Amino acid sequence: MQIDDLAPEDLAARERCAELLVIAFRDLAPAAWPTIEAARETVDECLRIGLVRVARLDGAVAGWIGGHHAYMRVWELHPMVVDPARQRSGIGRALVADLEALVAARGAMTLVLGSDDEVGLTSLAGVDLYPDPLAHLARLENRGGHPLSFYRKCGFVITGVTPDANGFGQPDIHMSKRVGHRIDQAQPTHRTNRHTVEELMKFLYANRAPALPPEALAEVFDRLIWCLEDNGATLLSVREDWLRSDDRARVEIALTMNETYPFHSEADMHRALHAIGARWPDLRGRCEELITRRRDGR
């Protein structure tokens, strides 16, 4: 089996991808791709907004998967289909693994997907999930061929449900899988050059517009955390230096950052924030807020 990008100019392969959506979802989710036109639109859209990977056996399209960036570190898998004549031979699993590696390399931490139950394949169908959808989810059973069992075998877990997504009693089941690596913030990777990151932060600070509020640069730094290949580890370690510095304006910016708590250890954070509060009493409120939120796990 070979897995490659779907080439936009390969019209025959595009058409086969569309046909597979119509054929494979006809009984499982009749509202999804009732016509070849609707399926072609989905293939076009997937090519436009993200990745389309095609599995071929002896040159023929045997299945395909789409994936696109949703928000922050989250990518969505949509859609996923294997030729019914080729199912249960490992193609679906291989397509998922291929997509996981590609999105992880693009910075994804989490791959999500929604899997409808339009035709009563699970215990969530045909019932009123309100007022407590989570109670129904806790008792979820796959009663006959719903793909959630396939996704579970691929390492996904159930994270939620949207009641009535396709009409009363026809929910959408949400699943997620971690595809990125946790990086210890206390150990910046050697690949991101600390000096460069520090110079960048200093440059922005030194050239900030007059009267720019601390929130503005704090927001830029918060956003940068997610843009850097080391998941912001280097930037966050510079932030710790700023919190320990004598420069009140830098302290205030570092203190206003919201994306993560400063310092790997809670005890280190307490020490640094108590010192700031003692030195600049008007910053004490913010320091106490951070300490309380972290202690309460918020």
Ligand SMILES: CC(C)(COP(=O)(O)OP(=O)(O)OC[C@H]1O[C@@H](n2cnc3c(N)ncnc32)[C@H](O)[C@@H]1OP(=O)(O)O)[C@@H](O)C(=O)NCCC(=O)NCCS
């Ligand atoms: C769901 C689908 C993509 C799976 O692809 P596949 O190539 O058949 O799956 P694989 O052969 O890689 O299966 C991997 C594992 O999942 C299991 N599996 C596959 N489909 C399953 C299903 N519907 N129910 C339970 N287990 C399933 C396989 O038995 C295999 O288990 P094993 O490793 O213990 O042997 C494919 O059946 C399909 O296209 N279905 C129609 C469209 C669809 O449902 N798409 C997903 C919508 S969200």
